[in-house]
Amino acid sequence: MKGKVVTVTSGKGGVGKTTTTANLGMALASLGHKVVCIDSDIGLRNLDVVMGLENRIVYDLVDAVEGRCRLTQAMIRDKRFQTLFLIPAAQTRDKTAIAPSDMVKLCDSLRSEVDWIIVDSPAGIERGFRNAIAPADEILVVTNPEVASVRDADRIIGIVEAEEKGPAKLVINRINPSMVKHGDMLSAEDVVELLAVPLIGIVPEDEAVLISTNHGQPVVLNEKSRAGRAFLNLARRLQGEEVPWMDLDARGGFFNRLGKFITGGN
Amino acid sequence: MASFFEKLLGKKTSSANQAKERLHLVLIHDRTDLSPEDLQSMKDRLIQVISDYVKIDTNETEIQIKTDGREQTLIANIPLRNPRLNS
Numbered sequence: 001m002k003g004k005v006v007t008v009t010s011g012k013g014g015v016g017k018t019t020t021t022a023n024l025g026m027a028l029a030s031l032g033h034k035v036v037c038i039d040s041d042i043g044l045r046n047l048d049v050v051m052g053l054e055n056r057i058v059y060d061l062v063d064a065v066e067g068r069c070r071l072t073q074a075m076i077r078d079k080r081f082q083t084l085f086l087i088p089a090a091q092t093r094d095k096t097a098i099a100p101s102d103m104v105k106l107c108d109s110l111r112s113e114v115d116w117i118i119v120d121s122p123a124g125i126e127r128g129f130r131n132a133i134a135p136a137d138e139i140l141v142v143t144n145p146e147v148a149s150v151r152d153a154d155r156i157i158g159i160v161e162a163e164e165k166g167p168a169k170l171v172i173n174r175i176n177p178s179m180v181k182h183g184d185m186l187s188a189e190d191v192v193e194l195l196a197v198p199l200i201g202i203v204p205e206d207e208a209v210l211i212s213t214n215h216g217q218p219v220v221l222n223e224k225s226r227a228g229r230a231f232l233n234l235a236r237r238l239q240g241e242e243v244p245w246m247d248l249d250a251r252g253g254f255f256n257r258l259g260k261f262i263t264g265g266n
Numbered sequence: 267m268a269s270f271f272e273k274l275l276g277k278k279t280s281s282a283n284q285a286k287e288r289l290h291l292v293l294i295h296d297r298t299d300l301s302p303e304d305l306q307s308m309k310d311r312l313i314q315v316i317s318d319y320v321k322i323d324t325n326e327t328e329i330q331i332k333t334d335g336r337e338q339t340l341i342a343n344i345p346l347r348n349p350r351l352n353s
Contacts (some may be wrong), residue, residue, distance in 0.1 A: 147285050147292075152280040154293050162337070183280030190286050194293060 003036075003111035006238065007136035011152030013123030015144045019209060020201075020231070021120035022050045023220040024140075027235030030220070033115040036075060036108075039089035040132045041122035042097055048088045052216020053078065062090035066100045070134035071109060077093075080221070085114075086237040088237050095127040100134030107135035123158060133160065138238075139168040140200065145186040146176050150194060157197055169200040171234065176205045177248040201234035203227050204248050294316040294331050298338050306329070312342065 008021045018039075025037040038061065039047035048054040056076045064074040064087065078084035090097060103119075110117050121132030133139060139160050143153040151169070160168040172188050179185035188202050206227035212219040219228040220235075226246070233243045279287075294299060300308070315334045316322055328343040 103275070149291055150289055151292055151296065154296060157336070158297065183282045186282050186289075187283055190282065194289050196285065 003114045003117050003190055004108075004137050005107045005135045006116065006138045006140060007121055007132050008118065008140045008142060009121035009129060009132060010123065010142040011125065011156040012143075012149040014201070015142050015149045016171075017142050018047050018050050018120050018125070018169055019143050019213065019218075020173065020203075020234075021047060021118050022218045023228070023231035024235055024248070025075070025084055025086075025116070025118045026051075026078075026081065026218045026241070027060045027120075027220045027232045028116050029078070029081035029160060030095075030232075031235060031239065032083075033239070034107040034112055034113070034117045035118065036087060036114050037118045037120065038098070039120050040103065041128060042089045043091065043094045045089040045091045046120065047077075047120050048086060049216065050213055051078065051218060053086050053088075054216075057088050060088045060090040061106075062093050065106060071106070079233065081163045086186070095131065098131055100130050103131045104135045104204050125155065129156075130216055133163065133165060136165055136263065139165055140171050141168045141197070142171045142173050143191065143195075144173055145188070145191055148266070150186070151190045152193055154195055157195060163183070166262070167197045170195060170197050171201040171203065173201075173203045174205045175202060181249070200237050201230060202245060202248070205231040287350075290333070294333060295310060297336070298331065313344075318342060321349050323347050 008017050008023075008024070021037055025035045028035045031153050036122055037047060037051070039045055040061065041047075041069065042062065048057060049085045053076050059069040059074040061074065063069045064071050074087050075085040078086065107117050107119075117135075119132050119136065122128035141153050141156050141160070143149045157168045158165070166182045170192065172191050177187060180187045186200065192199050204226050206219070206225055207220055208225035209227050212222055212225070219225050220231040222228045230246055233246065236243045271309075295305070313322070313324060313327060323345045326345045330341055332339050332341050333347060
């Protein structure tokens, strides 16, 4: 096995990095891959709660780096998928507890064990972010269709380019199709035009994300949820499949369908 | 950019279009590490230097940063005046 390292980052906080990491990891595992998700946000651990694995933590990333445990001991097996693991962040340390070279070393030893290593990056462009991108073969930049996160995404994309790890691939999260339709939200096309990097995922705003996260169940497990399906599509694109873009306008409402029928749209 | 007809009809630019236009400018400044003031002073000095050598039509002069993908290019369009006509 020659595992691939994918880092999920964003610049701005709160755009959905951790949600994307958890769902991507779970989706890849559901597609039959062996996957490790790493929470590299040392001091602000939260991938564990999003994945619903917070009660199983014994060792963490810093323990593994500093040799207090074997790497496999820091890998928590998921409850639902036998081939999905989490290496949690340390909660009582800070970003300087590890260096970019530690992340490279750690991920290199994981490559022979698994197919995918998904690294959840902290917000910002400092040490934690540098740690997260150091081992990456591919970098996903998550953004929301609003000015602040798009601007920060552009900064990140520039740094990734300068580090010769580009082009970063774009995940547009929390898009609201009806707001886009009314001209009150940047469309996916607008964001792609501004940032000028390849798009790999568009995830619609969906209440199901919060609800399923409340249960500790990433939304990708919910086949009825549009966001869940969007994350699964993202995983399939990552493994090299050509997946058509979801029709975000298909709200499924009776009047919507009627309107489409009358205007002859499809 | 709001279309010609939208402007003609006095239609308000949508908030999404405003966001896009603002971001377009902000990203140019971020990527070039050039503030709007510095960009203006660079333009002024360019025009100054060029007019030391040739007569130029300052009203028709256009200097701007164009974006193509993630690349920025400084484009200058500076019509030269015929010195014999104006002297």
